[in-house]
Amino acid sequence: MLSMTNISKKFGDLEVLKDISINVDQGKVIVVIGPSGSGKTTLLRCLNVLEQPERGEVSIDDQTIDFSQKVTKPEIRELRKQTGMVFQNYNLFPHLTVIQNIMEGPVTVQKVDKAEAREVAIRLLEKVGLGDKADVYPYQLSGGQQQRVGIARAMAIDPKVMLFDEPTSALDPELIGEVLQVMKDLAQEGMTMVVVTHEMSFAKDVADEVVFMDGGYIVERGSPTEVFENPQQDRTKRFLNLLQH
């Protein structure tokens, strides 16, 4: 359903992704872990072409983009409509109220009728537990609440895949749980998800597959039990050990 084949990406001379391939089946949750600078965020950003790789292919359902060819903007936009992105710093639109944030994609991009978009937005807000916050501005919310709005905004375009870029890294510890809970609910409902995170407990509980990246390579991948309980590679062991201290 979602796949990334032989993706390579450079920033200047620095090769941050080296021939990466992953495959996510419908309804599966894949969690990408690894030290900072390992390329995991870049991998995620290549999936909706916020970064454009030099080589390789990304496909979602029946749409494939081959980056060794010239890629057009409409192609990229088409791909983005199938993916919902949740950012580390939420990136909510500060000049719009919560509900306007969520309605923006459906109304402006997908030309959905406003009343209809509003209904969907309200349903999504209730789902992330913020039914009473529709008409406030983002600055009036806590970080955890803002991130839940971020999730609702991404869900509003009815994506086939949800991408999470370290969604809890900017949060105070006591606010992390509420965001992870929303993500767990989504996973249980069968949402296909790619999650970059440092929350190992989330990876253990929710992931169908864990991918460990380092230095632009996928070092190890497998079920959470395989990767966490019985890692095969030294680098994975070192990384997991560091986390325990």
Place this chain on the structure above:
Amino acid sequence: MAKMYLLNNIFLNAADLQTLQDSFLPLMRGVLYYTVPLTLISFFIGLLLAVITALFRISGVKLLSGIARVYVSIIRGTPLLVQLFIVFYGLGNLGIEFLKFDPFVGALIALSLNTGAYASEIIRASILSIDKGQWEAAESIGMSYLQSLKRVILPQATRVSIPPLSNSFIGLVKETSLASTILVAEMFRKAQEIVATTYQPLLIYMEVAAIYWVICFILSLIQDQIEARLNRYVK
């Protein structure tokens, strides 16, 4: 003796008050018929030019950003007075009917071009001040460049640009006085005409200064209102 003379000239006598009263209406006519329209229209056109120029500048297309740079450089590098003279006397002297402007139109052209160049730098800085994450969030929900600009970036850039744009606007009110040099009958030219018949330069020019100040004061009150409204979504 000299002291007496000075005092007589500073304190207003009945004749002075009469002069003030007589000159007020002609001066206000200059304000309403010329100063205000000149300011509003050239600011509006200037702002359009400024947005286009700013977008050219940040487009990443060499030709477009080159055009924008040259325009801004020429306008910022030459005095407004010289620009007014070139547009009105210079072009008017070419013998081409189309380029013989009415004084008001000539002033409009020069003031719009001038405002456009300065304001384009304000707009450009305001756009660049918006966090890159806002572009990414807009793109991530499928927006095109123009949609992102219109729905996400420009509304936020507007808030940032209001204080410096207000500066430009208030500056423009006063710069319209330069149009007096190309025969536009705005307030300052009116004042010069009145002085020519009353021989009261201090009185009349002080009156003119006071009227400019009142206009600018009112404008700064309006600026406060706009800022308060646009600040509703920030802490």
